Amino acid sequence: MAALQDELFRWRKRIKMIQQHYYTRDRKGIFSKTPGYDTVAKSKNLEDDFIINTLHDLCFYEAPSSLAAEEDVLKYPTSLFCINTEDNRMVVGQSVFAGKDYTGQRNRYFTHNYIISEEERNEYIENPEKVIFSTGFMLNYNLDKGTFLPEVSKIENSNSEDCFSSIEEMFLATDMSKKTFLNLIKASFDGAKYGKNIYIVLDSDNKSITTLAKGILKYLYRAIPFEVRKKTGFITYMKEPKNKNLINIIFLCKGSIKRLTTEIKAGYVFDLAEGNFYLDGIDEENHLFIEYVMKNIENKEILKDFFYEVDKGIISDKLNIYEYDNILKPIDEKKNYKDTLSTEDKISLSETKDNSNTKYEKKENNTRSIYAIWRKIKSIINKNSNDSI
Numbered sequence: 473m474a475a476l477q478d479e480l481f482r483w484r485k486r487i488k489m490i491q492q493h494y495y496t497r498d499r500k501g502i503f504s505k506t507p508g509y510d511t512v513a514k515s516k517n518l519e520d521d522f523i524i525n526t527l528h529d530l531c532f533y534e535a536p537s538s539l540a541a542e543e544d545v546l547k548y549p550t551s552l553f554c555i556n557t558e559d560n561r562m563v564v565g566q567s568v569f570a571g572k573d574y575t576g577q578r579n580r581y582f583t584h585n586y587i588i589s590e591e592e593r594n595e596y597i598e599n600p601e602k603v604i605f606s607t608g609f610m611l612n613y614n615l616d617k618g619t620f621l622p623e624v625s626k627i628e629n630s631n632s633e634d635c636f637s638s639i640e641e642m643f644l645a646t647d648m649s650k651k652t653f654l655n656l657i658k659a660s661f662d663g664a665k666y667g668k669n670i671y672i673v674l675d676s677d678n679k680s681i682t683t684l685a686k687g688i689l690k691y692l693y694r695a696i697p698f699e700v701r702k703k704t705g706f707i708t709y710m711k712e713p714k715n716k717n718l719i720n721i722i723f724l725c726k727g728s729i730k731r732l733t734t735e736i737k738a739g740y741v742f743d744l745a746e747g748n749f750y751l752d753g754i755d756e757e758n759h760l761f762i763e764y765v766m767k768n769i770e771n772k773e774i775l776k777d778f779f780y781e782v783d784k785g786i787i788s789d790k791l792n793i794y795e796y797d798n799i800l801k802p803i804d805e806k807k808n809y810k811d812t813l814s815t816e817d818k819i820s821l822s823e824t825k826d827n828s829n830t831k832y833e834k835k836e837n838n839t840r841s842i843y844a845i846w847r848k849i850k851s852i853i854n855k856n857s858n859d860s861i
Contacts, residue, residue: 488589488591488592489623489624489625490588490625490626491514491515491518491587491621491623492513492514492515492518492584492585492587492621492622493515493523493565493583493584493585493621494512494513494582494583494610495509495510495531495585496509496573496580496581496582496583497573497578497580497581498574498615499574499615500615502514502619503523503524507574511527512615512619513613513619513620513621514620514621515587515620515621515622515623516623517623526557526563527563527585529717530583530585530716531565531567532567532581533551533567533568533583534710534711534712535581535711539569539678545568545569545611547678547679548568548569548678548679549678549679549681549708549709550567550568550682551566551568551682551707551709551710552604552606552685552708552709553565553567553705553706553719555705555718556703556704556705560702561587561589561590561593562587562588562593563585564585564603564606564627565583565585565586565609566583566584566609567581567582567583568582568583568609568611569581570582570611570612582610582611582613584609584610586624588627594698596627597698597701598698598776599776600689600693600701601629601631601690601693601772602629603627604686604693605630605632605633606627606628606629607627607628607629608628633682634686634687635687636687638770639653639691639769639770642687642688642691646674646684647675647745648688648744650766652749653691653692654766655742655749655751656672657695657696657762659740659754660692660696660700661696661700661791661792662740663703663704663720663721664696664700664703665791665792667720668738668739668740669715669721669722669738669739670722670739671713671724671739671740671741671742671743672685672722672723672724673724673725673741673743673744673745674723674725674726675744681708681723682708682709682723685706685709686708688723689708694772695762695766697779697782697796698779698780698783698790700790700791703791704720705718705720705721706719706721706722706723707719707721707723708723709723709724709725710724712728712729713728713729713735720739726746729743732750736750737750737752759796760796760797761797762793764778782796786799787799
């Protein structure tokens with residue numbers, strides 16, 4: 473038994489456990505001894521500063537106006553959200569309408585957060601469906617159980633809400649065209665690079681908005697590189713547009729955007745319910761990268777392998793879609809580019825004596841390194857060259 477406990481201890485040390493956090497309205501909380509909204513339970517090692525400065529801002533929920541006075545909590549949409557913090561942690565949380573509080577007079581909501589360490593985050597970045605279809609969230613909590621929550625080794629996952637077996641099904645169910653989806657990919661790059669918000673308004677009833685949002689996110693996250701995913705946060709339901717730090721993909725119900733304010737116009741609007749779009753400033757070019765992604769959109773492993781190889785360092789600016797285009801250019805263009813670089817280097821070598829040999833060797837070594845990675849990417853591309861949607 474002692475040996476088993478020692479092995480369990482060593483295993484727990486190797487894996488950075490996932491921390492938990494609960495927030496709701498109750499008689500008292502951890503940071504406030506008076507009635508109101510506050511953290512009511514947390515994992516022991518979760519820092520107070522992180523809770524107050526980051527998590528509390530994520531703990532919110534506004535019920536749809538159409539459900540005013542509705543007492544059946546199951547009729548309310550759940551709100552799944554995910555952010556990546558500045559210290560490289562990931563927060564995956566869910567807020568729900570939780571009915572009456574302890575007084576029996578006031579309605580409240582309940583938020584359950586999972587906090588994933590930097591060491592474990594890549595697993596969820598590389599496999600975004602583990603976030604999109606995450607489960608195991610609590611809907612309520614009894615203060616009598618205490619204020620400390622256990623850490624867990626993983627977030628539970630279920631594909632029960634994965635209702636689309638193809639991107640075409642998703643297009644039909646959400647009234648989204650292929651062109652709109654391509655613009656959504658481009659907008660995601662801008663959201664990651666410039667912090668722009670992306671508002672997606674769905675023509676759905678309150679209950680189905682989260683399911684449809686997850687279907688869109690499944691294909692969108694499959695189409696964007698790891699680094700873009702790391703700079704992107706989403707929420708599957710919000711009553712009306714609201715700026716929340718680190719959340720830039722926001723799903724809304726029909727009619728949520730009453731007018732285009734200056735704040736909303738700083739981002740992009742995809743109003744699928746009304747067929748209205750505000751995409752001022754979005755890139756209108758065709759991209760080899762997007763062509764490749766769409767050709768392989770139904771094969772997430774091919775795209776995952778591609779992004780994995782690219783992430784090794786072939787691209788200097790991983791939030792720039794044009795750099796992904798460059799590595800997909802035909803090989804003869806790349807050969808011509810390499811020859812051009814070599815010619816320029818030789819000219820530079822003959823004109824400059826001081827340190828020129830070193831500079832030339834660095835460029836040549838860098839070129840060889842890039843081509844080694846590119847050849848690996850090329851093999852991934854060829855592996856599924858006949859797949860298309």
